[in-house]
Amino acid sequence: QLQFVESGGGLVQPGGSLRLSCAASGFTVDDYTIGWFREAPGKERERVLSCSRSDGSTYYSNSVRGRFTVSRDNTKDTVYLQMNSLKPEDTAVYYCAARKGDICPADVSAYGFRGQGTQVTVSS
Numbered sequence: 413q414l415q416f417v418e419s420g421g422g423l424v425q426p427g428g429s430l431r432l433s434c435a436a437s438g439f440t441v442d443d444y445t446i447g448w449f450r451e452a453p454g455k456e457r458e459r460v461l462s463c464s465r466s467d468g469s470t471y472y473s474n475s476v477r478g479r480f481t482v483s484r485d486n487t488k489d490t491v492y493l494q495m496n497s498l499k500p501e502d503t504a505v506y507y508c509a510a511r512k513g514d515i516c517p518a519d520v521s522a523y524g525f526r527g528q529g530t531q532v533t534v535s536s
Contacts, residue, residue: 414438416508416527423533429496432530434508436489442466445511446491448482449520450504451529458504463516464491471516498534505529 420432434446447460462482463471470482481494491508507529509520520526 414510414525416510416525418507418527418530421506421530421532423535424498425536426498426500426534428498428534429494430498430532432493432495432506432532434491434493434527436491436510439489439510440486441484441489441491441510442486443512445514445516446482446484447509447511447516447520447523448480448491448493448506449509449526450502450506450532452504455504457520459518460516460520462493465514465516466512467514469514495532498532500534503532503534505531 415437417435424430443466445465448462461473461476462480464482464484479497484491507527509523509526511523
């Protein structure tokens with residue numbers, strides 16, 4: 413069974429940092445592009461925040477560029493999202509999704525499967 417387990421979420425003050433992990437189970441991430449997404453109640457579904465492509469390149473949306481860093485450890489089949497300078501508007505459930513190949517689609521519907529997510533709350 414192909415699945416992800418996300419972890420690392422929590423409550424953090426504005427300006428703080430968190431590192432999210434997305435651990436793959438049932439497959440190896442080497443041949444997959446992993447996208448990070450988030451969902452917040454009452455907000456429109458957001459396009460991909462960041463991608464770690466299978467070719468090693470990365471992508472960041474304007475909303476997180478310069479604050480978030482994506483990385484992967486293929487030996488652990490895990491992708492990370494380091495989030496710095498967090499803002500209250502970053503509050504959401506964060507989840508990862510996988511797509512075979514090195515394309516990083518903006519919409520989660522273009523990915524093969526996704527994890528359940530981890531809650532990030534930025535509040536003082």
